[in-house]
Amino acid sequence: MSLPRWMEPLLEAGEMREIDRWAINERTIAVDELMERAGEGLAGVISRRAPAGRVVFVCGKGNNGGDGIVAARVLRQAGRDVEVLLVWPAEWMGSDAQAQLKKLPGAKPVAFEAGRLNKAQVIVDCVLGTGSSGKPRSPADQVISEMEAAKAPVIAADVPSGVDATTGEVEGPAVHCVATAAFHRPKVGLWVRPGKEYAGEVDIVDIGIPRGGPARPDAGLIGSGVLREVPRRGATSTKFSSGNVCIIGGSRGLTGAPAMTALAAMRAGAGYVTVGAPASLELSFTVRLLEAMVVGLPEDGDGHLDASGLEPVLKAVVRADAVVLGPGLSKNPQSQALARAVAPRIDVPLVVDADGLNALAGQLEEILAGRRWPTVLTPHAGELGRLLEVDSAEVERSRLRHVREAAAISKAFVVLKGDDTLVAAPSGRVAISRGRAPGLATAGTGDVLSGVIGAMLAKGMPVAQGACAGVYAHLRAGQIAAAPHGPDGVIASDVIASLPAALSA
Numbered sequence: 001m002s003l004p005r006w007m008e009p010l011l012e013a014g015e016m017r018e019i020d021r022w023a024i025n026e027r028t029i030a031v032d033e034l035m036e037r038a039g040e041g042l043a044g045v046i047s048r049r050a051p052a053g054r055v056v057f058v059c060g061k062g063n064n065g066g067d068g069i070v071a072a073r074v075l076r077q078a079g080r081d082v083e084v085l086l087v088w089p090a091e092w093m094g095s096d097a098q099a100q101l102k103k104l105p106g107a108k109p110v111a112f113e114a115g116r117l118n119k120a121q122v123i124v125d126c127v128l129g130t131g132s133s134g135k136p137r138s139p140a141d142q143v144i145s146e147m148e149a150a151k152a153p154v155i156a157a158d159v160p161s162g163v164d165a166t167t168g169e170v171e172g173p174a175v176h177c178v179a180t181a182a183f184h185r186p187k188v189g190l191w192v193r194p195g196k197e198y199a200g201e202v203d204i205v206d207i208g209i210p211r212g213g214p215a216r217p218d219a220g221l222i223g224s225g226v227l228r229e230v231p232r233r234g235a236t237s238t239k240f241s242s243g244n245v246c247i248i249g250g251s252r253g254l255t256g257a258p259a260m261t262a263l264a265a266m267r268a269g270a271g272y273v274t275v276g277a278p279a280s281l282e283l284s285f286t287v288r289l290l291e292a293m294v295v296g297l298p299e300d301g302d303g304h305l306d307a308s309g310l311e312p313v314l315k316a317v318v319r320a321d322a323v324v325l326g327p328g329l330s331k332n333p334q335s336q337a338l339a340r341a342v343a344p345r346i347d348v349p350l351v352v353d354a355d356g357l358n359a360l361a362g363q364l365e366e367i368l369a370g371r372r373w374p375t376v377l378t379p380h381a382g383e384l385g386r387l388l389e390v391d392s393a394e395v396e397r398s399r400l401r402h403v404r405e406a407a408a409i410s411k412a413f414v415v416l417k418g419d420d421t422l423v424a425a426p427s428g429r430v431a432i433s434r435g436r437a438p439g440l441a442t443a444g445t446g447d448v449l450s451g452v453i454g455a456m457l458a459k460g461m462p463v464a465q466g467a468c469a470g471v472y473a474h475l476r477a478g479q480i481a482a483a484p485h486g487p488d489g490v491i492a493s494d495v496i497a498s499l500p501a502a503l504s505a
């Protein structure tokens with residue numbers, strides 16, 4: 001199935017190779033033509049981003065190196081001071097790259113020498129591209145470390161060397177670039193951490209590959225078009241048709257979380273919001289949430305939901321179109337047991353967040369896989385690590401693999417939060433947020449996200465679309481909240497207040 005219109009496709013290295021082969025074999029586009037356009041495009045990116053001073057190309061033996069040789073020729077012909085350094089002997093280069101070497105005017109390339117990077121105004125990394133696999137091996141590893149240590153900014157051809165183009169994983173040395181010239185389409189690894197941190201700005205270079213190629217990408221960026229899919233209130237809307245969200249959570253000391261989830265759901269357009277929380281805390285919600293309903297639920301007498309509350313919870317959610325389970329729930333064993341009992345019994349779309357997720361640690365399949373209605377999980381790396389019973393550092397190393405694994409096991413949509421928020425479907429498809437909203441790095445913004453996604457699902461959006469619309473609106477609200485004074489003083493309430501503006505565009 002092709003990607004929805006609001007997703008901008010990203011390619012894995014294998015998909016790019018397939019498209020490449022198709023263009024060459026089926027559309028009879030010559031490799032040197034593709035390389036020529038890639039090199040010209042790369043030269044254009046360099047001219048725009050580093051318009052003066054010496055350009056030092058560092059070229060490997062594959063076609064990525066060949067692209068660099070073309071760009072070096074184009075820039076020399078334009079009068080730039082260009083030096084070309086080779087990582088491997090010229091005779092080891094592929095035939096297409098060797099052909100480009102013969103056309104290079106001016107000084108011949110020389111063997112790589114770290115000292116030569118000192119005179120560079122900009123370094124161009126053409127060592128490894130989509131043809132590389134695994135940790136960089138010698139001599140590429142040493143060269144990559146030297147480029148990383150050099151003072152001059154680095155621009156990457158297609159993918160920063162050391163970054164896996166398919167996964168964004170970085171197993172050994174890699175180069176932090178200010179920009180990456182991505183040929184044809186950006187590769188997945190440019191948008192997934194840690195690879196994303198190395199890619200810098202991503203400039204797309206059209207290399208003349210026609211439409212209609214063979215690859216059916218399964219990953220893409222969430223585009224602004226997703227907001228056009230959000231159902232809007234009209235003349236015949238009622239508070240119920242706008243979306244009825246019920247939030248189950250809260251505990252003594254953690255009353256802000258469900259309150260913010262509720263406010264976020266309302267600001268994201270839900271017409272009717274209920275908070276089900278420990279009975280002794282009812283008053284704090286009643287005074288905070290003028291527009292919401294509050295239902296007091298059985299508790300342990302100390303402000304924690306009790307496992308005996310299953311039936312009252314099911315009664316509280318009976319008219320909801322979507323439920324958010326977990327904000328402020330706490331790690332109290334009784335409350336956690338309640339969450340485990342409730343999750344399989346909710347017969348509407350369910351969002352599980354925060355301590356609701358912790359309740360599912362190691363039991364994703366048993367508790368969620370049999371649900372008849374869609375489920376969305378919204379973990380950060382630590383929570384995903386607990387769900388899968390692996391270290392959070394391991395999740396951070398391979399974010400795509402882990403988010404897909406959790407989605408496959410639980411048959412839920414899993415939203416792995418971060419600057420590169422990943423939304424994985426049980427099928428393996430992944431939608432990726434562009435990120436760049438540092439204002440969101442503050443307490444409570446996760447509660448806001450679960451409320452926004454809850455509202456989208458309550459409006460009846462298909463689950464992938466609803467989760468992605470929620471992620472996009474939340475990101476944009478974070479950017480709007482930071483616009484007046486920068487990200488540092490942003491609090492989650494500002495993000496909530498910015499949701500209507502974020503959703504109106």
Ligand SMILES: NC(=O)C1=CN([C@@H]2O[C@H](COP(=O)(O)OP(=O)(O)OC[C@H]3O[C@@H](n4cnc5c(N)ncnc54)[C@H](OP(=O)(O)O)[C@@H]3O)[C@@H](O)[C@H]2O)[C@H](O)CC1
Nearest residue numbers: 020034035062063064128129130131132133135136137158
């Ligand atoms: N896709 C397109 O339409 C076009 C792509 N272009 C550019 O080509 C590269 C991909 O080129 P390719 O030749 O397939 O591969 P690379 O240049 O990335 O490099 C492969 C060489 O590197 C060696 N290698 C592989 N892994 C490692 C590693 N871990 N450490 C060190 N060296 C590694 C490998 O050598 P072996 O010894 O393993 O055989 C290869 O020699 C793409 O990214 C674009 O930049 C075209 O120019 C235009 C069309």
Ligand SMILES: [K+]
Nearest residue numbers: 125128157159
């Ligand atoms: K590269």
